[in-house]
Amino acid sequence: MTTQYLILSGLLFAIGAMGVLIRRNAIVVFMCVELMLNACNLAFVTFARQVGNLEGQIIAFFVMVVAAAEVVVGLAIIVTIFRTRRSASVDDANLLKY
Amino acid sequence: MNGAIEAPTIEYGLLAPLLLVFGAAVIGVLVEAFAPRYLRKSIHVPLTLLSLAGGFALVLVQALRGSLPTTPAAMGAVAVDGPSLFIWGVILVLSFVCVLLINDEGHFVASAAAVPGSADEEEAETAGGGHTEVYPLVLFAVGGMMLFPAAHDLLTMFVGLEVMSLPLYLLCGLARRRRLLSQEASMKYFLLGAFSSAFFLYGMAMIYGYAGTVSLPGINQALSSGVLLDPLLLIGMALLGVGLLFKIGAAPFQAWKPDVYQGAPTPITALMASGTLVAAVGALLRVFWVGLGNLDWDWRPVMWGVAALTMLVGSILAITQTDIKRMLAYSSIAHAGFLLIGVMATFDSPAGNAGSLSAILFYLVVYGFTTVGAFAVVTIVRDPGGEAWHLSRWAGLGKRSPLLAGTFAFFLLAFAGIPLTSGFFGKYAVFTAALGSGAEVGDSLGGWMVGLVVLGVVASAVAAFFYVRVIVLMFFSDAAADGPSIAVPSTGTVAVISVAMLVTVGVGLFPQPVLDLANQAASGLFIR
Numbered sequence A: 001m002t003t004q005y006l007i008l009s010g011l012l013f014a015i016g017a018m019g020v021l022i023r024r025n026a027i028v029v030f031m032c033v034e035l036m037l038n039a040c041n042l043a044f045v046t047f048a049r050q051v052g053n054l055e056g057q058i059i060a061f062f063v064m065v066v067a068a069a070e071v072v073v074g075l076a077i078i079v080t081i082f083r084t085r086r087s088a089s090v091d092d093a094n095l096l097k098y
Numbered sequence B: 001m002n003g004a005i006e007a008p009t010i011e012y013g014l015l016a017p018l019l020l021v022f023g024a025a026v027i028g029v030l031v032e033a034f035a036p037r038y039l040r041k042s043i044h045v046p047l048t049l050l051s052l053a054g055g056f057a058l059v060l061v062q063a064l065r066g067s068l069p070t071t072p073a074a075m076g077a078v079a080v081d082g083p084s085l086f087i088w089g090v091i092l093v094l095s096f097v098c099v100l101l102i103n104d105e106g107h108f109v110a111s112a113a114a115v116p117g118s119a120d121e122e123e124a125e126t127a128g129g130g131h132t133e134v135y136p137l138v139l140f141a142v143g144g145m146m147l148f149p150a151a152h153d154l155l156t157m158f159v160g161l162e163v164m165s166l167p168l169y170l171l172c173g174l175a176r177r178r179r180l181l182s183q184e185a186s187m188k189y190f191l192l193g194a195f196s197s198a199f200f201l202y203g204m205a206m207i208y209g210y211a212g213t214v215s216l217p218g219i220n221q222a223l224s225s226g227v228l229l230d231p232l233l234l235i236g237m238a239l240l241g242v243g244l245l246f247k248i249g250a251a252p253f254q255a256w257k258p259d260v261y262q263g264a265p266t267p268i269t270a271l272m273a274s275g276t277l278v279a280a281v282g283a284l285l286r287v288f289w290v291g292l293g294n295l296d297w298d299w300r301p302v303m304w305g306v307a308a309l310t311m312l313v314g315s316i317l318a319i320t321q322t323d324i325k326r327m328l329a330y331s332s333i334a335h336a337g338f339l340l341i342g343v344m345a346t347f348d349s350p351a352g353n354a355g356s357l358s359a360i361l362f363y364l365v366v367y368g369f370t371t372v373g374a375f376a377v378v379t380i381v382r383d384p385g386g387e388a389w390h391l392s393r394w395a396g397l398g399k400r401s402p403l404l405a406g407t408f409a410f411f412l413l414a415f416a417g418i419p420l421t422s423g424f425f426g427k428y429a430v431f432t433a434a435l436g437s438g439a440e441v442g443d444s445l446g447g448w449m450v451g452l453v454v455l456g457v458v459a460s461a462v463a464a465f466f467y468v469r470v471i472v473l474m475f476f477s478d479a480a481a482d483g484p485s486i487a488v489p490s491t492g493t494v495a496v497i498s499v500a501m502l503v504t505v506g507v508g509l510f511p512q513p514v515l516d517l518a519n520q521a522a523s524g525l526f527i528r
Helices: A003-022 A026-051 A055-085 B012-034 B037-065 B082-102 B119-127 B134-150 B154-172 B179-211 B216-225 B231-248 B256-263 B266-291 B293-319 B324-344 B350-380 B402-416 B422-441 B443-476 B491-509 B512-523
Strands: B381-383
Touching: A003 A026, A003 B179, A026 A055, A026 B179, A055 B154, A055 B179, B012 B037, B012 B082, B012 B134, B037 B082, B037 B134, B082 B134, B082 B266, B082 B350, B082 B491, B082 B512, B134 B154, B134 B266, B154 B179, B154 B231, B154 B266, B179 B216, B179 B231, B179 B256, B216 B266, B216 B293, B231 B266, B231 B293, B231 B324, B256 B266, B256 B324, B266 B293, B266 B324, B266 B350, B293 B324, B293 B443, B324 B350, B324 B422, B324 B443, B350 B381, B350 B402, B350 B422, B350 B491, B350 B512, B402 B422, B402 B443, B402 B491, B422 B443, B422 B491
Parallel strands: none
Antiparallel strands: none
16 A cells, blocks of 8 residues: 555655756755655655554654754855855856866 | 653763763854853863863773673664774864864854955954854764764664754855855755755665664664565665765765865865765765675675776866865865775675774774865965965975975875875775785676776876876976965964874874774674
8 A cells, every 4th residue: 555655755756856956046956855855754654654663754753853954054055145146046156167 | 552651771971972072062052142252262162172172082981991882872873882983083083183273263254144245244354253153063063973973773874964964064155265166165065965865865765665674783684584686675775875975975976075175164174074084984884884784795896886986086087176175175086985995895704894994994094184184284375365276376385385395295195195104004904905805705706806906006096196296386396476375374273284294104104003993993893
């Protein structure tokens, strides 16, 4: 019964990963990373059901806390960049190369 | 699922070094909240240095007491074994030294929130001060670096990874000069770091689905009785590998390293280049040797390719660099490749594995100190606009300041692995371990290991070319008329360079004490 959930989680993860690679706005890229983390949560909860212990569900809580901390740090960095450059596009940040 | 919840037992004594560093970080945050601005720095500096020194003392006490625990601490979350203690000690000393560099004036922006070039920024500059939040952030990062390689289950490892990374993302963006570069480095590091930790997490979910647990010995047990070609297991292993290899900067996940090393404030680069690499290699070893040890026939071929690519990319791309920090970043990538050779050198016998492990630990000490020393030199060669980043500006430095240039040349020779420097013994130990591992297996795989070592020697030779090029530039080129000035180094910076020099020369001449220490730490291998 858990297969569908795993497929959904795999799809969400793939959509998130594709989004990180092809979207240009740093905020959207970051949202896609969050989508990937949520796909992980779904996989954890599904597997917890499948193997019959609570570890996976507990891990999901930890992941939520870490994701929240990551949002704080990430938005701070992106907002600073936006204030400096008036743009949140990851293509505009191109001073460091080669 | 019914019944009372048992209270967990926490071995506070064993975890004391970790708790001390995290405790000091929390106190640092309180200082930030309640102490008046003019007092903050004078509270933070002793607090940070004392907690790191205290942590090191606690590690020493445990190491000297002899009887290491044979079971993990904190309900199986943290393994305080020989390798953990060794890595903790190395990280604490390296971060202590880096804090001395951080302590110097002029590396960090006065107000990170002020837009570069604005009136706000000027006002903050004239008001002086600067961000004292740097100190608690560094302590949190160091705490994460200690938790990451000592984690005994993947969840603790993930938390350690994030506690280590999140403060570093912020610290990267706080450079005082060339702030656009610094902010860009911070954003790139953050987005790529978050991306890679999502891979780590999905890999962890797959492994959990396969083994029903995320504890490393539990995974090992599931492997010894279960199907070894389960897709869940293979996908999980690959994704975990992506997350960990990203952190050590192995190719093809190395793209962030030059950008971040170049953009970040140099003391923070020194901390990342030494501490993060040490921690990440420790974690990589724990996952692949303890958790996935039974699967080494599956991961060694992949690791072979990654190690070969990493060494070649690191040493070949370094040749074309014109920025000194970027060049050192590529050199750090090449060294990650050399370390991966050691990670691959597994044996069937525990004694053989202990030999490889001690070679890796030795290499980490050697590389960590040399790299901190090199970045410390970079901080004091200055242009009017900050550090003299362009390599051409280093021309003729040997005539202007022979002592400093000589020191830097020595660090570069140690990176190259020239005999009589510590780097030589580091490489020698790792390559010998790899050859021994190849000889044990024999036939074709043994041949591949020999091939990898040959590739490592070739990569070292290529790397030696660009190290020597910098030395030639410093000693045999004419200095520009408006060449860089040598800032009068603070006592802290002098201490850092001296310590790094002492370790590089001392270990180069008498490697035995450090080798013995590494052997002793590795003798018990990881707790299972």
